[in-house]
Amino acid sequence: MTKTYSDLMREVRASVREVSPTEAELLGGTGVTLVDVRESTEWDEGHVPDAIHVPRGFLESRIEAAVPDRDAPVILYCAGGVRSALAARQLAELGYTDVVSMAGGFQQWKSEGRSWQRPFTLTPEQKQRYSRHLLIPEVGIEGQAKLLGSKVLLIGAGGLGSPAMLYLAAAGVGTIGVVDFDTVDLSNLQRQIVHSTERIGHKKTDSAAEAIRALNPDVRFVAHEEMLTDDNVERLITGYDVILDGTDTFETRYTLNDAAVRARIPVVHASVFRFEGQLTVFQPFEGPCYRCLYPTAPPPELAPGCSVAGVLGVVPGTMGLLQATEALKVLLGLGEPLIGRLLIYDALDSSFTELTLRRDPACPACGSGAAMGADAPARPLARPSVASGQTAGVS
Amino acid sequence: MPTVRIPPVLRTQAGGQKQLQILGTTVGEVIQALTSAHPALRDQLLTTDGTLNRFVNVFVNGSDVRYLQELETPVGDSDTLILLPAMAGGG
Incomplete structure (x- = not known):
């Protein structure tokens, strides 16, 4: 039957x-x-x-x-x-x-009057644009919604910042802020791929804004065309969820570190030298901060920037993308961000070496006796001496 | 002999070498032998008092010696010392 x-x-x-x-x-x-x-x-x-x-x-x-x-x-x-x-x-x-x-x-x-909610919805265009994210269970529509509501600040639109911001924009990070006061130079284009030959001489923030707009109109680009200093750092970083440090000077790195610790904003840190890069995530009060790792800055002759020492163009590319990856992990709450660990990338050996970092209990920025808890006034710490005349440019 | 990894920024002062085998049973002995063989490294690694400069970190098998026994940290033949100086380059 x-x-x-x-x-x-x-x-x-x-x-x-x-x-x-x-x-x-x-x-x-x-x-x-x-x-x-x-x-x-x-x-x-x-x-x-x-x-x-x-x-x-x-x-x-x-x-x-x-x-x-x-x-x-x-x-x-x-x-x-x-x-x-x-x-x-x-x-x-x-x-x-x-x-x-x-x-x-x-x-x-x-x-029967029980609570219910309307999910975050994407437009049909967004569903198509982010479809490869939506297919990953760990990201999905909730993750994409988080990214679209996230704010990431990049310090420097240079070798590290260029690839990082392109991929963060492609990923749909809703707000991307960029701090840079420099203009695009021909010598930048060997690695700073957010810029272009026709935009030589333009402000880097304008050049980057144009590239980001062309890549993903969902992204709100915020240009901060100024040099990061003790006086403006707090204003510049307020409201951002994650900061990518891609600056060229120790002075700026310490200024950023201290303010980010105070504001409890995680900093994804990278630096490069010729064929090598360092990468770590400074999550305030969870892992070490930049001062825990390097309590003092080296003399300038020991730590030349890329404009002096040179760099293989792809190395900041690799490191910038790793920064973007860590930023996305932090924003999405995925995996094990590189907190308390430092990765050394050696392009010549094709090797990654991982080192374990610790919080310094005596750290003046985040240690137990630190003068600046989250509630402390925004007062710059005494900074390790660095060469005068250095600027926060990203060469 | 323990292996010492020379970071790129210090290679010029270490005869261009990337990795060196240096005799010593503690971090201090290895650094001493290293700076004797390559005197140009001395000012970069050590203060005038003979302690480690704070802008260079020394790791033994991935752990920072500041949280072990500093220069007294023992090292064995199969151990690797990594010198990690601060780099500011933003590319």
Whole structure:
């Protein structure tokens, strides 16, 4: 005898346990995973807070990533309770042992006055632009929403800042600020790929803004055409979530460090010399800061910048991209950012060496007796002596 | 013999060498032997008092000797010392 839809649903209802929205709400805070199995358009119009979205059409292929433990408690819901019941039976076949379906679905949940939320939505263009991010479960639409709402400040639109800002803009970081007072020079173009031959002589911030606009109109570009100093650093960094340090002088690096520690903003630090680069993440009060690592600056003759010593153009490219990668990890809360660790990249050996860094309890910036906790006044610390006449230019 | 990795910024003063095998059983002995063989390195690594300059970090097998026993940190034949001077280059 042919099985009808009614027959099938009778069978399903007999084998699947159902809970009411009231019971589902009570179970909500107890470690149970609430899975919305509706279509994306339905999800976009509103869903139960804290639910995850696994459309029924992708249930079998995606549930293992979403709920790896087959004995974990799961509540499925759809609009009215039919699709979730069918999905529950499917999960039982896959070996899930504690799956229930929410009777009445989202309609009943909502009509009984329970809280619900509308998810962050992307425009069709954004869905296409960021589709490779959306496909990664660890990023997805929530991650992309975070990036679009994030603010990253780059100190220097030079060799490190160029590749970093291009990729951060491509990734959809919503606000990109750039501090640089320099103009584009022909000798920059061997590595500073955000600029171009036709923009030689233009302000670097203008040149970078043009490139970023052309790459991704979602990005708000904020030009800070000034030199980072003790007097303006606090104003410049306020409101940013992450800072990328790509400056060419110790003076600027210490100024930035002290202000970022005070403001508790993480700094992704990189520096380059010829064929080599250093990279680390300074997360204030979680890991060491720049002063913990280098309490004093070396004499200028020991630490020439790129304009004196030269640099293989691709090396700041590599290091700048690693900075952008760390920034994205920090913004998305993914993986293990390079906090308390320093990476040395040797392009000639093709080697990465990792060193362990520690917070210095006696650090004047972030140590236990530091004069500047987060509440301390923005007063510059005595800076290690550096050569006079150095500027914060990024050559 | 312990291996000492010479950072690019100090290679000129170390005869262009990238890596050197230096005799010594402590960090201090290795640095002493290194600066005796390459005197131009002395001012860059050590203060006039003979302590390590604060703008150069020394790591033994990835750990900062400031949090071990500084110049007294013991080193074995298979250990690697990394000299890590501050670099400011922003590219």
